[in-house]
Amino acid sequence: MADNLNRTADQGANRYIDTRGACTEPVPFTRAVIDGLAQGGGLYVPESVPTLELDDIVALADLPYAQRAARIYQLFNIDLPDSKIVELMGRSYGTNFDTDAIAPITSLDESTHVLELWHGPTSAFKDMALQCLPQFFSASAQALRDRGELDHTFCILVATSGDTGKAALEGFKDADGVRIGVLFPDGGVSDIQRKQMVTTTGQNVQVWAVRGNFDDCQTGVKRVFGDEAFAAEFMDGHQVALSSANSINWGRLMPQIVYYISSYAELVRSGKLEAGQLLDVCVPTGNFGNILAAWYAKQIGTPIGTLFCASNENCVLTDFINTGVYDIADRGFVLTPSPSMDILVSSNLERQLFELTDRNADAIRQWMGDLDSQRRFEVDGDTLAKLQEGFKGSAIGNDECLATIKAVLDEHDYLIDPHTAVAYAATQQLRSDRPVLIASTAHWAKFGDNVYRALHGIAPGAPLPEDVAALTGCELNALIARETGKDAIPAGLAQLDTMPVRFTEVIDGGTAAIESAVEALLER
Ligand SMILES: *Cc1c(COP(=O)(O)O)cnc(C)c1O
Numbered sequence: 001m002a003d004n005l006n007r008t009a010d011q012g013a014n015r016y017i018d019t020r021g022a023c024t025e026p027v028p029f030t031r032a033v034i035d036g037l038a039q040g041g042g043l044y045v046p047e048s049v050p051t052l053e054l055d056d057i058v059a060l061a062d063l064p065y066a067q068r069a070a071r072i073y074q075l076f077n078i079d080l081p082d083s084k085i086v087e088l089m090g091r092s093y094g095t096n097f098d099t100d101a102i103a104p105i106t107s108l109d110e111s112t113h114v115l116e117l118w119h120g121p122t123s124a125f126k127d128m129a130l131q132c133l134p135q136f137f138s139a140s141a142q143a144l145r146d147r148g149e150l151d152h153t154f155c156i157l158v159a160t161s162g163d164t165g166k167a168a169l170e171g172f173k174d175a176d177g178v179r180i181g182v183l184f185p186d187g188g189v190s191d192i193q194r195k196q197m198v199t200t201t202g203q204n205v206q207v208w209a210v211r212g213n214f215d216d217c218q219t220g221v222k223r224v225f226g227d228e229a230f231a232a233e234f235m236d237g238h239q240v241a242l243s244s245a246n247s248i249n250w251g252r253l254m255p256q257i258v259y260y261i262s263s264y265a266e267l268v269r270s271g272k273l274e275a276g277q278l279l280d281v282c283v284p285t286g287n288f289g290n291i292l293a294a295w296y297a298k299q300i301g302t303p304i305g306t307l308f309c310a311s312n313e314n315c316v317l318t319d320f321i322n323t324g325v326y327d328i329a330d331r332g333f334v335l336t337p338s339p340s341m342d343i344l345v346s347s348n349l350e351r352q353l354f355e356l357t358d359r360n361a362d363a364i365r366q367w368m369g370d371l372d373s374q375r376r377f378e379v380d381g382d383t384l385a386k387l388q389e390g391f392k393g394s395a396i397g398n399d400e401c402l403a404t405i406k407a408v409l410d411e412h413d414y415l416i417d418p419h420t421a422v423a424y425a426a427t428q429q430l431r432s433d434r435p436v437l438i439a440s441t442a443h444w445a446k447f448g449d450n451v452y453r454a455l456h457g458i459a460p461g462a463p464l465p466e467d468v469a470a471l472t473g474c475e476l477n478a479l480i481a482r483e484t485g486k487d488a489i490p491a492g493l494a495q496l497d498t499m500p501v502r503f504t505e506v507i508d509g510g511t512a513a514i515e516s517a518v519e520a521l522l523e524r
Helices: 029-035 054-062 063-077 083-092 126-130 134-145 163-172 192-197 215-226 226-239 252-271 290-300 316-323 351-358 360-372 381-388 397-410 418-430 442-454 471-486 509-523
Strands: 015-018 044-046 105-109 113-116 153-158 179-186 205-210 240-243 281-282 304-311 325-328 377-378 391-395 436-440
Touching: 015 029, 029 134, 029 252, 044 252, 044 351, 063 083, 063 252, 083 134, 105 252, 105 397, 113 252, 126 134, 126 163, 126 252, 134 153, 134 163, 134 179, 134 252, 153 163, 153 215, 153 509, 163 179, 163 192, 163 205, 179 192, 179 215, 179 509, 192 205, 192 471, 205 215, 205 509, 215 226, 215 509, 226 240, 226 281, 226 509, 252 281, 252 290, 252 436, 252 509, 281 290, 281 360, 281 418, 290 304, 290 351, 304 316, 304 418, 316 381, 316 391, 316 442, 351 360, 351 381, 360 397, 381 391, 391 418, 397 442, 418 436, 418 442, 442 471
Parallel strands: 113 436, 153 179, 153 240, 179 205, 281 304, 281 436, 304 391
Antiparallel strands: 015 044, 105 113, 325 377
16 A cells, blocks of 8 residues: 555556446546546446555554545545545545544444444435545546646536435535536425425525426436537536536445445454454445445455345346346336335446456447347346355345334344345345344434334335324424434434525426526526
8 A cells, every 4th residue: 555655646547447348548537537427328447446455454443534535545546646635535524424433333233233324414325425526526627627628617417316416415515616406306205305405505506396206307307418509508608517426426436435445444443353254245225336335345355255235126136136137128116115225227237247247348338238228138147157156135025124124123222214124134134154234324314204104013105194294304203213212313304494495496397497497507
């Protein structure tokens, strides 16, 4: 690692290639972060993945979290100066989190460790990436401007079904050279989620409710991104480019690698693991970003054993791991108590397959083409074998998810959210005698209605009692807190009812309506 600490930016920096082999020239980190998606539709991955010795991994436990993150970024040899990386990480992982540990571990027993990824400002794991990416996004844009490779600012548009929108708003609010607009389906998000978004502070943010469902929002935003005339006018008239900071951005993946390496170090330092002992990891999976980060942590040298991919009833990934066939042709979309995992097209899987095929861009192009045209693809036997060597999958039904919340509270006096419950239940099915780290991806108070159902034996999707249904999200959380004795509701969630509402605009989901709303955002 020492070698990496004394270099200057750009000198021999790691470069990024794309999963479909469409880019003729590898690009530096700063460019990969600004572009998000590579030309030709592929995803960026680093040309080389660095490694760490076990001693160096364990030694990370001596540093504050922000410095651990800086070390990993330096190890990846990104094209920003070391001092800049340290500064940006200090801002990413500081008092914006409600604990110095940033991502603390709670051990339920000797071999079951829960990694709490929800201590950031929005109480969901997206903060781990979205408190960091915007820092590096602004700094990357500045670095490219300084090199004369960029002469505009950005307007980020996000369509959200709930969690991502708020995490993106918190991350990008008041970021240099960026404005952000978030669209959510009017009436289609929980009371807590809506209030989280419409009370966001910051000078560069805007939130719109859209008449329609999440699909209408997402389709509307995609059409705006596809409208080349609009983009050109935007650029000519305002020197602003439209951008989406979605989960395929390498700059969102990299912060997630940090906490897997860091957790291993902490478990060794606290005597819960022997240095070198294999640790299995279970991740509640949607877009495959979080679990892919654990896979990279393993490549870097972290002694991680098997990766458990936990799915809800939208179990396309579990079926894929078991059969090698990714099939969404005849698959309905199911609503579950873990909505952030209700995903059919799992975009980061493309990176995983690229790595498992020893970076065979031809195979990836073929499979992604099949997925587009036939809504299914099938990997070869070799790739399936490699997949099954590293991963196991398990799908958890809605009833089991809620029953698990109750069981874990009864057994361990620990209250978990429905996403974490899916991972906990999958762990019970898949674990061997190795210790397991379970990724906990949201605070329970983000999903109070389903936690209430779980604790009162109400079926998933069934109505709440009238008096409970009449409560605000905050009031319902306070009730659950009283009933369970879990009164530590994060401040950002507990105070939502008293925060001033800043955004009340409801717009149509058509391209023209969104475009004129975005124009207005620029002219503010
Ligand atoms: C986004 C999200 C997930 C899924 O993570 P991926 O990286 O998309 O697999 C799981 N749980 C929660 C609470 C989330 O917000």
